Amino acid sequence: MNAPRHRVVVVGGGNAGISLAAKLLRGGCPDVALVEPNHVHHYRPLLSYVAGGAATLDDLRRPQIEVVPRGVHWYPDRVTSVDPVASVVHLAGGEQVGYGDLVLCPGSQVDWDAVPGLRDAVATPHASTSYLPEHAPQTWQMLAGLTSGRAVFAIADRHVPCSPVGLKPLFLAADHWRATGVLDAITIDLVVEGSRLAGMARADQQLREAAAGYGVHVRTRVALERVDAAGRSVQLRTPDGAEHLPYDALYVAPPHRAPEWVAGSGLASDGSDGFVDVDPRTLRHRTHRHVWALGDVATVDTSPSGGALRKQVPVVAHNIPAARVGAPLRHYDGYTIAPVTTSRRELLLAEHDRDGHEEPTVPFPDLGRPRRSLYLFDRYLEPQVYWHRLLRGKVS
Numbered sequence: 001m002n003a004p005r006h007r008v009v010v011v012g013g014g015n016a017g018i019s020l021a022a023k024l025l026r027g028g029c030p031d032v033a034l035v036e037p038n039h040v041h042h043y044r045p046l047l048s049y050v051a052g053g054a055a056t057l058d059d060l061r062r063p064q065i066e067v068v069p070r071g072v073h074w075y076p077d078r079v080t081s082v083d084p085v086a087s088v089v090h091l092a093g094g095e096q097v098g099y100g101d102l103v104l105c106p107g108s109q110v111d112w113d114a115v116p117g118l119r120d121a122v123a124t125p126h127a128s129t130s131y132l133p134e135h136a137p138q139t140w141q142m143l144a145g146l147t148s149g150r151a152v153f154a155i156a157d158r159h160v161p162c163s164p165v166g167l168k169p170l171f172l173a174a175d176h177w178r179a180t181g182v183l184d185a186i187t188i189d190l191v192v193e194g195s196r197l198a199g200m201a202r203a204d205q206q207l208r209e210a211a212a213g214y215g216v217h218v219r220t221r222v223a224l225e226r227v228d229a230a231g232r233s234v235q236l237r238t239p240d241g242a243e244h245l246p247y248d249a250l251y252v253a254p255p256h257r258a259p260e261w262v263a264g265s266g267l268a269s270d271g272s273d274g275f276v277d278v279d280p281r282t283l284r285h286r287t288h289r290h291v292w293a294l295g296d297v298a299t300v301d302t303s304p305s306g307g308a309l310r311k312q313v314p315v316v317a318h319n320i321p322a323a324r325v326g327a328p329l330r331h332y333d334g335y336t337i338a339p340v341t342t343s344r345r346e347l348l349l350a351e352h353d354r355d356g357h358e359e360p361t362v363p364f365p366d367l368g369r370p371r372r373s374l375y376l377f378d379r380y381l382e383p384q385v386y387w388h389r390l391l392r393g394k395v396s
Contacts, residue, residue, distance in 0.1 A: 052172025
């Protein structure tokens with residue numbers, strides 16, 4: 001039997017894949033297929049609120065069938081490999097799907113093996129993360145239950161999706177500890193592998209000031225190197241050498257990696273850490289002209305974030321048909337955004353391009369300062385925009 005073939009095959013049914021599929025359909029593409037094994041769709045930005053006790057998993061879940069655009073052929077299966085020469089995607093169930101253009105946006109995966117002992121640690125009640133739905137509620141149980149001792153927050157700099165958002169559970173917890181009168185009994189250590197708390201200098205300053213207000217010990221260029229789950233301690237790599245810290249609660253924004261089939265299919269370069277090797281401006285694969293990528297799996301030379309997709313999706317939706325007829329391609333400037341709470345009432349937006357230059361959505365008011373209105377928008381209004389506009393291809 002001949003393998004089914006589609007004009008465009010999109011791999012990944014998260015924010016990037018669903019938004020792009022919907023936009024392609026709206027743009028007149030007659031045949032779009034989606035490959036996504038999960039039957040539950042998550043609005044992932046709310047996971048950090050779940051980890052901070054300000055949302056529940058029910059707030060961010062929908063059945064996948066409800067968000068797949070009408071008219072898209074959905075393959076509820078997992079990709080095992082891609083043959084970019086034959087233009088075929090191989091699925092775990094044995095099916096082969098041909099394509100005219102292929103768009104890869106399966107996201108990235110937590111790389112537990114990057115930090116020895118981390119997998120064992122998060123299996124205990126004393127360590128957790130907000131980056132996986134199954135761990136986010138446990139994070140709040142751990143943080144809310146802490147009334148004294150040491151809390152260590154470790155933010156990796158290795159392909160972490162929107163790594164500054166890993167600060168949300170810290171600030172939400174610190175504000176809770178202040179409100180319940182136990183903040184002075186808790187030592188809070190924040191270790192960040194990068195040089196800033198956010199990619200924009202002014203946001204970095206604002207976040208450091210907010211952290212200082214809670215008595216947080218902030219250190220940058222410090223990486224989590226090893227975790228001793230039984231002894232409840234971490235080994236850190238600092239500019240001055242190795243250091244050990246005990247912990248009573250450990251929160252991690254862990255390193256991530258690309259799905260292994262990306263490199264196995266010849267779609268990564270030697271310097272891309274296994275991620276899809278695309279031109280960061282056009283989002284087109286450097287070698288295979290009918291392969292595109294966006295989101296966390298793509299090498300776009302900027303911090304990955306859900307907000308960045310708002311600019312990436314229109315670029316790919318335009319460039320696929322444009323490339324077919326030799327028309328000029330649009331460029332993505334590296335815009336990204338990190339919404340970070342500074343309390344249980346206020347939030348700031350760090351919006352910048354790939355060079356770290358500020359790129360505000362609106363000139364006024366100043367969204368780089370903590371505001372009550374931004375907290376309300378990010379927590380309550382933005383999810384509605386996501387479900388009813390972004391996933392329907394209505395945002396340009």
